[in-house]
Amino acid sequence: MEKVKLFATWSSPFVKRIIWALKLKNIEHEIIYEDLANKSPELLKYNPIHKKVPVLVHNEIPICESLVILEYIDETWKDARPLLPKDPLDKANQRFWAKFSDDQVLPSFYGYIMKQGNEKEEAKETTLAHLKRVEQLVSEKKFLSGESVGFLDLAFGWLAENSRPLEVITGLKLFDEDTFPNLCAWRDKFLEVPAIKESWPDQETLIAKYQEINLSKGK
């Protein structure tokens, strides 16, 4: 009897990719929502190094780091809707771009929103350059992973999910249909996938969350 628990917060971009993977593969699971201001003893026990979500606990064994968890899920439930291809080169490409998402695009994107003055301008230029790379990448196929949603789409899902709420709250146009037509088309197709759609957060709630973050920063 498999027992799968996921330690989560409702808005973490790293958590959402795991929820989507579990849904795509029809893996029964329980989600435990953490209050990061008051972390549970279980979270601290299961992820003593980073003390962060997501943590997947499979039959009492914890696995941490969201991209590591995605690969674990794909290898453990390997017959149910594969997320990564079998070809080593395709795999390497998806791993490379997933790392690019987390190390480059995500920090510059949030920097663009949160920073001020010159730093904001710099983050904007970097973000646009990164988005151009992703635009080019998605132009070659239907989804980032290929003909159907896979590992790389889940890795970049945070971009699809957060772009509109962040545009509303910041008044910044993060990506538009003229400059990034393929990226916008990808976002819309991604949202149409049932497993994604049914766990899409209410956009008003996301907007309220970002407003709260901005207020707590004294702006």
Next chain:
Amino acid sequence: MEKVKLFATWSSPFVKRIIWALKLKNIEHEIIYEDLANKSPELLKYNPIHKKVPVLVHNEIPICESLVILEYIDETWKDARPLLPKDPLDKANQRFWAKFSDDQVLPSFYGYIMKQGNEKEEAKETTLAHLKRVEQLVSEKKFLSGESVGFLDLAFGWLAENSRPLEVITGLKLFDEDTFPNLCAWRDKFLEVPAIKESWPDQETLIAKYQEINLSKGK
């Protein structure tokens, strides 16, 4: 006919893990040494995103990011001395700790050496805490990957290779046999593996390299 080229510098900790993997698997390869102050058009063509080494070029197709390259090598030449285990949980653990090496241990270790004043003290505390984690990890088995050298040993190989030269040049004891007996024993065992030993850089040359870096920083 397989053609494998590796774009490299002789001292990069990210390059060395690839050279060790190619040697462990007996993969014939050519190494192209780059001058990072004057990068070759080939390097810029093959790694336009990061413009960094290592880049593995396999039959004219480039693969970038050292941990991604290691997995690519392991999956492509899968019968020759596997680097990663088959079990998804063991794999996830090795991937988690390899990421910990690159995101946490390596930056704090170099910070400890290069920074000054309070920042140096902070980096020292962080580095010691990280090394304690690795000490604990290696205590459970012969090598970090298990009974023989594998993925996680190659990922942490930079620590084995650089610790003594860096101690000589900085006068800082980075890890010693009293505090980190298992880590020291692992370093010695790692160095005894023929594929590692034969590509171990001359320690005097490494020392000279770090002296040059320090001089160029005006210290």
